[in-house]
Amino acid sequence: MKPxxxxxxxxxxxxxxxxxxxLAFILCLTLVVLxxxxxxxxxxxxxxxxxxxxxxTIVTFLMVFLIQNSQNRDSAAIQAFEHLSDEELENILKxxxxxxxxxxxxxxxxxxxxx
Numbered sequence: 001m002k003p004x005x006x007x008x009x010x011x012x013x014x015x016x017x018x019x020x021x022x023l024a025f026i027l028c029l030t031l032v033v034l035x036x037x038x039x040x041x042x043x044x045x046x047x048x049x050x051x052x053x054x055x056x057t058i059v060t061f062l063m064v065f066l067i068q069n070s071q072n073r074d075s076a077a078i079q080a081f082e083h084l085s086d087e088e089l090e091n092i093l094k095x096x097x098x099x100x101x102x103x104x105x106x107x108x109x110x111x112x113x114x115x
Contacts, residue, residue, distance in 0.1 A: 012069040019063070 001009075018024055035052050042048035081089065 009069065009073070012066045013073075015066050016070040 032052070035048075039048060084092070
């Protein structure tokens with residue numbers, strides 16, 4: 001994978017992960033409420049309306065590409081799993097379960113050590 005592609009994929013993944021969190025929604029909601037409350041201060045002018053319109057248009061335009069990148073990666077991963085045999089899928093599932101058990105055991109040890 002080219003460095004530019006790798007960097008974009010990493011960036012798109014980070015943005016996708018962050019924007020899917022409740023904090024991102026709360027931040028956006030707060031900005032919209034602040035914009036709405038500032039309406040009387042600016043006399044509900046065309047410029048006041050243009051600020052939110054332009055901002056949301058630009059964010060939406062950019063997010064389309066970031067979300068599409070994440071969906072392309074998800075689709076590729078699903079396609080890869082669809083081409084595996086049942087035995088291969090079972091082996092992967094067992095490996096993931098073993099790793100999860102190890103992680104949970106390590107977390108329990110860490111919790112007991114701090115208690």
